[in-house]
Amino acid sequence: MEKTQCRECGGDVPPAKARGRPGEYCSTACRRLREFRIRRVTRELAGLESLLRQTRHGRWYGSPAGRTERIGELGRLIADAEQRLRTLLEGGADA
Numbered sequence: 714m715e716k717t718q719c720r721e722c723g724g725d726v727p728p729a730k731a732r733g734r735p736g737e738y739c740s741t742a743c744r745r746l747r748e749f750r751i752r753r754v755t756r757e758l759a760g761l762e763s764l765l766r767q768t769r770h771g772r773w774y775g776s777p778a779g780r781t782e783r784i785g786e787l788g789r790l791i792a793d794a795e796q797r798l799r800t801l802l803e804g805g806a807d808a
Contacts, residue, residue, distance in 0.1 A: 720804040
């Protein structure tokens with residue numbers, strides 16, 4: 714039987730004791746850590762999207778060029794957070 718690697722730490726996943734899906738994590742700690750990391754990036758993404766909405770539709774006291782620059786910066790940060798979330802959900806390591 715082929716050994717699988719933990720999605721979080723890369724260690725060996727113990728063989729299943731019964732029928733069902735094969736395990737993805739070597740321990741409960743690794744599974745919980747992955748869940749925590751996914752929640753953290755999801756909260757970060759929600760906050761960035763909220764800032765973007767506020768910048769686009771709220772009052773802006775700076776120059777129009779500053780607003781455009783801020784929107785571009787938030788867009789890059791959102792794209793980065795989305796990529797990190799995809800990586801976590803697909804089983805890769807968080808950057």
